[in-house]
Structure formats: C-alpha cells, structure tokens
Amino acid sequence: MKKNVNEIIDMPGTDPALRSLHPVGSETIFKSRAWYRSLKILRSPFQLLLLVIGSLFFFLPFLWMLSTALKSDLDIFRTPPTWLPYDIKYVNVNGQSLPLYNVTQNGLTQQLASISMKKGVGVFVDPANPNQQLNIKMIYATPILVVSPRWANFIDAITTVNQPGSGINFFTYIKNSLILSFFNIIGTLISCTLAGYAFSRVKWPGRDIMFILVLSTMMLPFQVTMIPLYVFFSKIHWTNTFLPLTVPAFFGNAFMIFLLRQFFLTIPEEMCDAARVDGASDWQIFTKIVLPLSKPVIATVTIFTFLGTWNDFLGPLLYLNNPKLFTMSIGLQDYQGHYSASWNLLMAASVIFTVPIIVAFFFAQRTFIEGVKLTGLKE
Amino acid sequence: MATLTDQVPSALSPKDKKWWTDLRSPRKWSRTTRRNFITGISFASLWILGFLFFNLYPMLASLYYSFTEYHILKPKIWVGLANYVQLFHDPLFYKALTNTTYMVIVGVTMSLLLSFTFAVFLNFKVPGQSIFRVIYFLPSIVPTVASTLLFIWVLNPNQGYLQMMLGKFGIVGPDWFKDPNWSKPGLLLLSLWGMGQTIMIYLSGLQDVPRSLLEAAELDGASWFQRLRYITIPMVSPITLFMIIIGIIGMFQYFTQAYVFSHAGGAASALGSPLQSTLFYSVYLYSIGFQQLNLGYASALAWILFIIIMACTVVMLRYSTRWTYY
Numbered sequence: 001m002k003k004n005v006n007e008i009i010d011m012p013g014t015d016p017a018l019r020s021l022h023p024v025g026s027e028t029i030f031k032s033r034a035w036y037r038s039l040k041i042l043r044s045p046f047q048l049l050l051l052v053i054g055s056l057f058f059f060l061p062f063l064w065m066l067s068t069a070l071k072s073d074l075d076i077f078r079t080p081p082t083w084l085p086y087d088i089k090y091v092n093v094n095g096q097s098l099p100l101y102n103v104t105q106n107g108l109t110q111q112l113a114s115i116s117m118k119k120g121v122g123v124f125v126d127p128a129n130p131n132q133q134l135n136i137k138m139i140y141a142t143p144i145l146v147v148s149p150r151w152a153n154f155i156d157a158i159t160t161v162n163q164p165g166s167g168i169n170f171f172t173y174i175k176n177s178l179i180l181s182f183f184n185i186i187g188t189l190i191s192c193t194l195a196g197y198a199f200s201r202v203k204w205p206g207r208d209i210m211f212i213l214v215l216s217t218m219m220l221p222f223q224v225t226m227i228p229l230y231v232f233f234s235k236i237h238w239t240n241t242f243l244p245l246t247v248p249a250f251f252g253n254a255f256m257i258f259l260l261r262q263f264f265l266t267i268p269e270e271m272c273d274a275a276r277v278d279g280a281s282d283w284q285i286f287t288k289i290v291l292p293l294s295k296p297v298i299a300t301v302t303i304f305t306f307l308g309t310w311n312d313f314l315g316p317l318l319y320l321n322n323p324k325l326f327t328m329s330i331g332l333q334d335y336q337g338h339y340s341a342s343w344n345l346l347m348a349a350s351v352i353f354t355v356p357i358i359v360a361f362f363f364a365q366r367t368f369i370e371g372v373k374l375t376g377l378k379e
Numbered sequence: 380m381a382t383l384t385d386q387v388p389s390a391l392s393p394k395d396k397k398w399w400t401d402l403r404s405p406r407k408w409s410r411t412t413r414r415n416f417i418t419g420i421s422f423a424s425l426w427i428l429g430f431l432f433f434n435l436y437p438m439l440a441s442l443y444y445s446f447t448e449y450h451i452l453k454p455k456i457w458v459g460l461a462n463y464v465q466l467f468h469d470p471l472f473y474k475a476l477t478n479t480t481y482m483v484i485v486g487v488t489m490s491l492l493l494s495f496t497f498a499v500f501l502n503f504k505v506p507g508q509s510i511f512r513v514i515y516f517l518p519s520i521v522p523t524v525a526s527t528l529l530f531i532w533v534l535n536p537n538q539g540y541l542q543m544m545l546g547k548f549g550i551v552g553p554d555w556f557k558d559p560n561w562s563k564p565g566l567l568l569l570s571l572w573g574m575g576q577t578i579m580i581y582l583s584g585l586q587d588v589p590r591s592l593l594e595a596a597e598l599d600g601a602s603w604f605q606r607l608r609y610i611t612i613p614m615v616s617p618i619t620l621f622m623i624i625i626g627i628i629g630m631f632q633y634f635t636q637a638y639v640f641s642h643a644g645g646a647a648s649a650l651g652s653p654l655q656s657t658l659f660y661s662v663y664l665y666s667i668g669f670q671q672l673n674l675g676y677a678s679a680l681a682w683i684l685f686i687i688i689m690a691c692t693v694v695m696l697r698y699s700t701r702w703t704y705y
Binding site for chain 1: 405408412415416418419420421422423424425426427428429430432433434436437438440441444451497500501503505506507511513514515516517518520521522523524525528529530532533537538539540543546572575576579580583628631632634635638639642643661664665668669674677678680681682684685688689692
C-alpha cells in the first residue's frame with residue numbers, strides 16, 4: 001500500500017525542511033489515487049476487527065472472573081454456564097423471604113412461592129393470596145431466575161475462616177502481604193539506590209567488574225541458591241518468620257540496581273561536579289541532587305518490588321508453614337485446597353487479590369510500561 | 380536510556396580489559412582514586428554483602444551439597460559424583476526435562492510469534508488504540524496464583540466458558556486437567572494470556588524503528604509485508620534475542636502455575652499430575668528437595684539446571700550474531 005506524499009510529510013517525525021518543501025495540501029506532484037483512498041477507509045475497520053478479536057482473548061477471562069465472583073453457590077455449577085450471575089427470585093410473603101417458582105399445572109402457569117418441600121412435594125403459596133397453601137409435586141415447578149449479582153461473595157471471601165477454629169481469614173493474608181511488601185520496598189530502595197549510585201556516579205577501580213557481577217547474578221536461578229539459603233535460615237530459626245522474605249531485600253536486587261544505575265547515568269555529570277567543586281561530599285550529592293531528581297525511577301522500583309512481593313509464591317511456600325503468616329498467594333492456594341468447590345468465593349478472593357495491582361497500574365501506567373520496557377521484568 | 384536488551388550481550392562479553400588494569404596496582408593509586416574506591420565500596424557495601432551471603436555462598440554451598448548425600452537434620456556424607464550419576468539414570472529427571480523442553484520450544488516460540496503479531500496490531504493507528512493496549516497488558520500483572528486459579532476455572536470441562544464456546548461450534552473440548560496430553564497446552568494458554576509484557580516490549584521496539592528507513596523503503600516501492608520482513612523484524616531482533624533468553628530462563632524456573640495447577644485435580648493429586656505431564660524441572664526439584672528432603676540430590680538438579688541455562692544463553696548469544704542487528 002503506497003502512501004500519498006502529503007501523508008508522509010504530515011507524519012510526525014518528518015523533517016520540517018521536507019514539510020516546507022511540500023506544503024500540506026499541495027497535490028501537484030503526486031496526485032492521490034482514488035483506489036488507495038478507498039483501500040485506506042477499508043483498512044481501519046479491518047485493523048479494528050483484528051484488535052477486537054485479540055482483546056476478546058485477553059479480556060474475557062477477566063469478565064469470567066468477575067461474573068463468577070458474583071454468582072451464587074448454585075449458579076456456578078449450572079451447565080451450560082452463563083455469563084451473567086443468576087439467582088432465584090425471592091418474594092416477601094408475610095415477612096418471610098421465599099423463593100419464587102413457575103408452577104405449571106393443567107396447562108396453567110402460576111408464579112408461586114415455595115415454603116417447604118418434602119419427598120418431591122412442595123408446599124407453595126400464592127404471593128397474592130398468602131393464606132392458601134398448595135401441595136404440588138416439585139416436577140411441575142421450575143425456579144424463576146433473575147440476574148442478581150451476589151456482592152456478598154466479596155465479604156464472604158474475606159471473612160471465611162480458612163482452617164476451622166483458627167480464626168485466620170483473608171484479612172490475615174492481606175495484612176501479611178502488605179507487611180512483606182512494605183519491608184521489601186523499604187529495603188530495596190535503601191540498598192539499591194546506594195548501589196546504583198556507586199555504579200554510576202563514583203569512578204572507582206573495580207567498578208566495572210562489580211557491575212558485571214551484578215548483571216550475572218540476574219542469570220543465577222533461584223533454584224540454585226534456595227536450598228543452602230533454606231538450610232541456613234532454618235539453622236538460625238528464621239523459618240516461620242518474615243525475616244527470610246524481607247532481610248535479603250536490604251542487601252540489593254540486581255534488576256533494581258541496574259534500573260537505578262541506568263537512570264542515574266542520565267543525570268548530567270556536570271551537576272554532580274559542580275556540587276563537588278562547592279565541597280559537597282558524595283553522600284550530599286546522593287541525597288541532595290541524585291535522589292530528588294530520580295523520582296520516576298524510584299516509583300518504578302517501588303511498584304515492581306511491590307508486584308514481585310505481592311506475587312511471590314515459592315518464597316512464602318518454602319519459609320511459611322504457619323497459616324497465621326500466609327501471604328495472599330499461598331493463602332489463596334491453600335484456600336483452594338480446602339474449598340475446591342467454592343469457585344465463586346475463590347474468584348471473589350482472586351479479584352480482591354488482583355485489584356490492588358490493577359489500581360496501582362491505573363495510577364502509574366507510565367511507570368509500569370517504562371519499567372517493563374527497561375527490564376523485560378518477568379516474575 | 381539504554382535497556383537491558385542492549386546491556387546484557389555486551390556485559391556478558393567484556394571486550395575491554397580495563398577493569399583489571401584498574402585493579403592491578405592499588406599502591407600506585409592517587410589519593411583521589413583511593414578515596415573514590417572507598418566511597419564506591421561503601422555505597423555498594425550492602426549489595427556486596429548481599430552478593431556474598433545471598434548469591435556466592437549459597438551457590439558454592441549448593442555445589443558442595445550436590446556432591447553429598449544430605450538429608451536435612453542428618454550429617455552430610457560425601458558421595459562424589461553419585462548424585463549426578465543417579466540423575467542420568469532417573470526416568471523422572473528425563474520426564475521433567477522433556478516436559479520443560481516442550482514448554483521452552485512450544486511456549487517461547489508461540490509467545491514470541493503472538494507477542495510480535497499483537498504488537499504489530501497495537502501499533503495500528505486506530506481509534507481506541509490506548510484502550511486496546513491496556514486490555515492486552517492487564518492480564519500480565521494479575522498475580523500468578525489468581526490467574527492460574529482463573530484458568531483452572533475457565534478451562535473447567537463442565538462449567539468453564541471456553542468449553543461452552545467450543546460447544547457452540549460443535550467441538551467437545553478436552554478435560555484439561557485429567558488428560559495428560561492437554562495439561563501442558565492448558566498451561567501454555569495461561570502463559571499466553573499473560574504475555575502482555577512481551578507485547579509491550581515489542582511495541583516499544585516497533586516504535587523505535589526509524590521512520591526514515593520505513594519511508595525510504597516505501598518510496599522504493601516495498602510493500603507492507605516487505606517492510607515488515609526486511610526492516611522491522613531485523614530492527615527488533617535484539618529484543619527477540621533478549622526475549623528468547625529470558626523465556627528460556629523463565630520456563631526452566633516455571634513453578635507456581637504448575638504447582639497450583641496440579642493441586643486443582645483434588646487435594647490428593649501429586650505434583651506433576653495428571654500422569655507427570657506437568658512435572659517440570661523446577662517442580663521436580665522442589666519435590667525432591669522439600670517434599671522428600673533429599674537436599675544433596677536436589678542441589679545436583681539445581682546445578683544441572685544452572686548449567687543448562689548458562690549453556691542455552693551462551694549458545695543463543697553466540698549464534699545470534701547471524702540474525703541479530705545492532
């Protein structure tokens with residue numbers, strides 16, 4: 001598909017000199033072709049269609065998660081499943097909330113509320129005439145379904161006690177995950193900004209080899225270090241505490257050091273030199289010049305550390321056996337083991353688990369995308 | 380700002396020997412150099428300690444463990460290469476390796492192809508472009524346990540919507556958890572759902588392709604496809620290389636999804652179920668080390684893993700010069 005020269009000139013990024021050569025609107029040299037115009041009109045909807053098909057793949061699972069989280073216990077096991085959460089319609093009869101049924105008798109369909117049922121025979125009452133009770137076989141009755149999201153699932157998911165008698169629920173897990181995230185963020189920020197400064201703004205012998213070491217620790221799989229670390233932490237009785245999951249953060253993280261170093265390198269050297277000439281120490285340059293200028297990258301590091309900690313599964317799985325200390329990740333997994341049928345509650349808990357991250361994303365979209373581009377960070 | 384993509388290959392092949400000439404003769408250092416050295420070391424001290432305690436020591440310790448028979452709480456017995464010999468006769472090791480290789484080859488290839496395709500889509504100038512970008516990216520930040528549980532539910536043969544939709548086309552979907560042939564594709568579907576980060580990296584690569592090159596080719600009469608094939612794809616080849624390496628490393632450490640997934644078949648199901656079809660390398664390592672508490676053997680597994688990852692990386696970097704352009 002060829003583009004009209006005017007379009008090329010119009011495109012952002014084109015040399016302004018070229019623009020002045022061909023003022024917009026002049027079609028004297030290359031006449032626009034009618035067939036190309038029509039093709040272009042067709043192209044956009046086609047591209048849109050491709051994008052919509054793709055987004056179905058990415059978005060439908062989200063919808064499914066939300067719709068399941070809003071379904072009642074009965075509704076989740078309906079085959080075929082429905083996208084909207086349905087529930088039995090209830091009516092108020094004499095102060096009692098009773099389920100409403102469609103009852104077909106002798107070709108006549110009535111809406112009746114069910115009071116009780118026994119051996120396939122239900123006791124029904126007409127909501128309009130509450131004093132008269134009818135005994136009808138249940139095979140003639142089908143429940144009336146209405147779309148009704150069950151928001152209470154979210155409360156149930158949080159308050160359901162995971163192991164009977166322990167009093168531990170999702171609040172405990174949320175609290176634990178937040179504690180871990182907090183200390184990991186603090187630790188990473190302290191240790192990695194310092195190291196990032198050392199690797200970017202101080203010229204010291206051996207710096208480059210050290211930086212290669214930083215990069216090569218990224219290659220070291222956790223599986224190699226996890227066994228000795230586990231042995232070590234259990235020898236000093238740190239298992240079943242948060243210490244093995246927070247203390248290492250205070251000693252640097254290769255990805256974050258890399259990220260910070262790259263950003264610090266973009267701060268003009270002249271600024272630091274000027275401060276140095278004025279008698280500032282490295283510590284002063286670090287705290288008064290470099291850190292205040294590095295808010296964007298500090299935001300990136302904060303968010304990615306939060307994501308990493310919130311998401312971490314293997315670490316807590318190794319070190320935490322006490323359900324009181326479970327994080328969201330292993331709490332949710334554990335919960336699935338206990339209540340494997342309560343998909344509505346599981347999905348509600350998953351939504352609660354996911355929402356903080358989605359919220360963080362919408363508050364700091366740029367930071368997220370920049371961070372991803374810079375590091376290609378994967379869990 | 381340079382990205383990791385540019386840094387990793389150059390950092391791993393240190394061409395300039397400057398770093399050690401600096402260090403050769405500390406006595407001849409000037410006062411400034413000495414002061415800078417102390418400043419640098421003290422700013423990096425936390426990381427240096429971390430490197431020693433959380434990287435170097437465990438690395439060497441696990442190498443040592445791998446030559447011992449070591450059950451936690453019992454003393455270590457030196458067995459030499461026995462763990463490694465046992466490993467080569469362990470059918471489960473081969474099973475784990477095969478499963479992981481499948482995931483690496485099929486998973487990484489599909490994820491790169493689809494990510495690139497979607498990145499090209501997302502680069503179209505259409506209304507609502509930014510909304511599409513958000514939609515494609517969001518799944519990648521869903522916590523792994525939540526996304527795995529969601530997919531277990533989506534793929535549920537009776538109540539999952541995927542089955543319902545397949546049913547509308549008259550297809551009877553497989554039982555993703557009970558059928559060993561379908562468990563890995565199920566997990567691949569999950570990992571493809573979360574490929575938003577790769578898409579974004581490709582997208583930024585596409586945006587960095589110099590417009591002048593594309594325009595020059597266009598004026599020379601190159602079609603859209605020719606421009607894609609001869610300009611865009613070579614221009615993003617460093618990203619492709621980087622994503623392949625990251626993908627291989629990631630797949631060899633693939634654990635959480637498989638762990639949650641194999642517990643979906645019921646509380647009694649073992650790791651790797653159904654029929655060891657999801658027994659991936661890291662899952663096997665975990666079960667040896669932390670379920671059977673055979674730490675020596677698990678360390679040998681870990682070191683083999685490390686060697687495989689290093690070998691793959693070196694091979695990729697070495698042969699990448701043929702198809703990457705910087």
